[in-house]
Amino acid sequence: MNSPAPDRMMRAMDGKDDHDRPAPAKRPASRGVTMEAVGRLAGVSQVTVSRALSDPSKVSPATMERIREAIELTGYVPNALAGALASSRSRLVSALVPSITNVVYASMIQAFGAGIRDSGYQIMLSETGFAPQDEEALVAAHLSRRPDAMLLTGIHHSARTRRMLLGAGIPVVEVWDITDSPIDLCVGFSHIETGRAVADYAADAGHRRAGVVSAGDERARRRMAAFTERFRARTGATAAQALFPAQASLECGREGLARLIEAEGFTGGVVFCSSDLLAHGVLIEAQSRGLDVPGEVAVIGFGDQDFSPWTSPGITTVRVDRPAFGHAAARGLLARLQGGSAETTVIDLGFEIVPRGSS
Amino acid sequence: MNSPAPDRMMRAMDGKDDHDRPAPAKRPASRGVTMEAVGRLAGVSQVTVSRALSDPSKVSPATMERIREAIELTGYVPNALAGALASSRSRLVSALVPSITNVVYASMIQAFGAGIRDSGYQIMLSETGFAPQDEEALVAAHLSRRPDAMLLTGIHHSARTRRMLLGAGIPVVEVWDITDSPIDLCVGFSHIETGRAVADYAADAGHRRAGVVSAGDERARRRMAAFTERFRARTGATAAQALFPAQASLECGREGLARLIEAEGFTGGVVFCSSDLLAHGVLIEAQSRGLDVPGEVAVIGFGDQDFSPWTSPGITTVRVDRPAFGHAAARGLLARLQGGSAETTVIDLGFEIVPRGSS
DNA sequence: TTGTAAGCGTTATCAC
DNA sequence: GTGATAACGCTTACAA
Numbered sequence: 001m002n003s004p005a006p007d008r009m010m011r012a013m014d015g016k017d018d019h020d021r022p023a024p025a026k027r028p029a030s031r032g033v034t035m036e037a038v039g040r041l042a043g044v045s046q047v048t049v050s051r052a053l054s055d056p057s058k059v060s061p062a063t064m065e066r067i068r069e070a071i072e073l074t075g076y077v078p079n080a081l082a083g084a085l086a087s088s089r090s091r092l093v094s095a096l097v098p099s100i101t102n103v104v105y106a107s108m109i110q111a112f113g114a115g116i117r118d119s120g121y122q123i124m125l126s127e128t129g130f131a132p133q134d135e136e137a138l139v140a141a142h143l144s145r146r147p148d149a150m151l152l153t154g155i156h157h158s159a160r161t162r163r164m165l166l167g168a169g170i171p172v173v174e175v176w177d178i179t180d181s182p183i184d185l186c187v188g189f190s191h192i193e194t195g196r197a198v199a200d201y202a203a204d205a206g207h208r209r210a211g212v213v214s215a216g217d218e219r220a221r222r223r224m225a226a227f228t229e230r231f232r233a234r235t236g237a238t239a240a241q242a243l244f245p246a247q248a249s250l251e252c253g254r255e256g257l258a259r260l261i262e263a264e265g266f267t268g269g270v271v272f273c274s275s276d277l278l279a280h281g282v283l284i285e286a287q288s289r290g291l292d293v294p295g296e297v298a299v300i301g302f303g304d305q306d307f308s309p310w311t312s313p314g315i316t317t318v319r320v321d322r323p324a325f326g327h328a329a330a331r332g333l334l335a336r337l338q339g340g341s342a343e344t345t346v347i348d349l350g351f352e353i354v355p356r357g358s359s
Numbered sequence: 360m361n362s363p364a365p366d367r368m369m370r371a372m373d374g375k376d377d378h379d380r381p382a383p384a385k386r387p388a389s390r391g392v393t394m395e396a397v398g399r400l401a402g403v404s405q406v407t408v409s410r411a412l413s414d415p416s417k418v419s420p421a422t423m424e425r426i427r428e429a430i431e432l433t434g435y436v437p438n439a440l441a442g443a444l445a446s447s448r449s450r451l452v453s454a455l456v457p458s459i460t461n462v463v464y465a466s467m468i469q470a471f472g473a474g475i476r477d478s479g480y481q482i483m484l485s486e487t488g489f490a491p492q493d494e495e496a497l498v499a500a501h502l503s504r505r506p507d508a509m510l511l512t513g514i515h516h517s518a519r520t521r522r523m524l525l526g527a528g529i530p531v532v533e534v535w536d537i538t539d540s541p542i543d544l545c546v547g548f549s550h551i552e553t554g555r556a557v558a559d560y561a562a563d564a565g566h567r568r569a570g571v572v573s574a575g576d577e578r579a580r581r582r583m584a585a586f587t588e589r590f591r592a593r594t595g596a597t598a599a600q601a602l603f604p605a606q607a608s609l610e611c612g613r614e615g616l617a618r619l620i621e622a623e624g625f626t627g628g629v630v631f632c633s634s635d636l637l638a639h640g641v642l643i644e645a646q647s648r649g650l651d652v653p654g655e656v657a658v659i660g661f662g663d664q665d666f667s668p669w670t671s672p673g674i675t676t677v678r679v680d681r682p683a684f685g686h687a688a689a690r691g692l693l694a695r696l697q698g699g700s701a702e703t704t705v706i707d708l709g710f711e712i713v714p715r716g717s718s
Numbered sequence: 719t720t721g722t723a724a725g726c727g728t729t730a731t732c733a734c
Numbered sequence: 735g736t737g738a739t740a741a742c743g744c745t746t747a748c749a750a
């Protein structure tokens with residue numbers, strides 16, 4: 001019931017045309033269509049276009065329609081950078097994981113992304129590798145983009161990193177590990193309990209000799225250490241070790257068992273590996289040496305990968321519900337983002353030992 | 360040799376203190392440390408801080424040092440949003456892949472990320488899934504963040520998507536497929552040639568009966584179609600088909616062979632799968648049915664995954680150099696970004712058939 | 719070497 | 735329901 005369309009269409013033509021305004025000067029002619037341009041075409045001001053986009057109910061249907069047309073015509077794509085700067089909300093969520101080629105993290109992030117995206121947020125993903133010092137620089141780089149929230153893998157962060165995070169004043173979720181003193185939210189499981197549970201499982205099965213094959217990451221080491229300690233407490237035996245500095249691979253697994261046998265005096269027993277990939281390697285190496293699995297060498301992995309039930313024999317492993325971490329992390333962050341609620345801040349999702357033929 | 364530090368320190372104190380300036384009004388007290396604040400602390404203007412950060416050589420060592428201290432003291436983190444808005448360069452590169460849990464794409468992106476990050480760019484990663492219509496919305500969402508460049512997986516995009524991309528005026532690289540009419544750059548291999556090569560390989564090996572097991576993605580279907588056509592041309596036989604709408608899984612592979620045998624009248628021969636995961640499933644299903652591999656059922660996969668050499672028998676597969684795609688894509692984009700050069704726009708990285716025990 | 723002024727394209731806050 | 739106007743925190747001329 002406001003001024004009819006023709007009137008506004010006129011307004012679009014008067015005094016606003018490029019030729020009778022002071023020359024724009026300097027800057028290159030066009031860096032993309034702006035709300036200004038869309039508004040001009042639709043015969044409304046830039047602000048109205050902004051409103052039309054953010055809350056259509058605040059704009060008359062007729063105006064709305066003309067704006068829609070103008071957008072379609074110009075191929076206008078909003079500038080989220082400008083929007084974020086003006087509103088202090090970027091609708092960006094940072095996610096830092098050690099590695100994306102590791103299915104374990106990939107599937108967690110996949111679930112996290114799905115959850116977060118449904119609420120209109122976009123993910124900025126980076127790999128930290130397994131070196132803690134790199135994390136600091138990455139966190140700084142991400143914070144400079146002013147994310148509305150951040151997901152971090154693990155609970156060990158440099159003092160400076162914590163300070164930056166706290167200073168940013170955004171919700172943070174630490175995943176894949178558990179702690180009593182999270183920066184903010186925490187969704188994970190206990191690596192120490194995992195190691196102990198596996199040791200108990202092995203000891204209960206009657207094993208009296210053990211070895212571990214582990215990749216370089218700190219959490220894996222913690223599982224191995226807890227395993228070793230508990231296994232010694234239960235059996236008096238000290239587990240032989242084959243540790244690799246780098247990321248796990250099937251190759252490492254083969255070499256790991258070889259090293260256990262040739263350099264560490266491992267003469268059979270149970271081998272706990274920091275991942276199913278390593279476990280698969282150990283399995284293959286054992287078989288290629290004519291060692292019976294699980295008779296002479298029993299193998300236990302970690303992560304319950306897709307292939308683990310299907311090797312021969314299937315790999316006994318520790319299962320954690322990867323997507324659940326992602327979902328819980330997304331839920332927690334979104335709650336903070338929307339309500340600012342502070343309910344449960346630490347969620348222990350636990351783990352489960354999956355017995356299969358290899359042990 | 361300019362005005363000594365004390366002088367400037369004084370300046371920091373005169374007429375710039377909060378109490379004798381017009382009250383900032385409205386806005387919440389502090390939304391984060393700004394260059395302005397850092398400058399005030401260091402006794403210089405905001406611009407000088409900007410310069411210190413972007414090109415230290417333009418600032419005197421003494422000033423530089425005081426700015427450094429002020430930054431340290433305040434915990435200043437630059438606002439890249441504002442920077443990007445002002446300079447029209449976001450130092451953001453978008454990457455769209457079908458799935459991050461698929462190692463094939465993950466390792467490509469890992470290489471791409473490493474390359475791009477070294478030049479100071481950050482990646483915004485999203486999963487498109489395998490539905491083309493979703494891509495359009497994702498591309499729009501990414502473009503709204505004003506990335507400096509974009510990586511797309513595949514060569515089939517909606518008209519609207521192409522228009523948006525062209526309109527954005529940024530370098531674009533399409534990976535993982537090949538075409539004569541790329542949007543901009545293209546790094547990939549021919550899925551049709553791949554299918555044909557596998558058919559030739561199978562026919563040369565004496566196979567006269569064939570089946571295919573394929574996941575839902577379009578490129579996989581194209582490989583399968585090319586295989587089927589060429590195999591028919593060579594042998595006169597039509598390959599039996601088991602097609603799955605969703606993403607590949609080991610389970611699908613098992614069911615695929617079952618379906619081939621029970622519903623499609625497949626009585627043995629060669630089975631070409633759209634991924635090694637499927638091939639592994641076929642392998643397992645064949646063995647669990649007491650069928651000899653490769654004697655009764657020969658299996659060929661695609662992607663040369665980590666585990667493929669280690670199954671029993673090892674999986675014959677098609678290898679593509681995943682990291683190479685990422686590297687080449689990064690190189691191409693960076694060249695555009697830096698020089699704007701337009702040299703080779705289409706790079707065919709080819710593929711290689713890796714014969715193993717399964718065929 | 720340093721500072722001033724004018725944007726960048728939005729959103730937020732008021733008026734009307 | 736719509737429009738001015740002032741931020742948002744930077745970068746880019748241009749001046750000193």
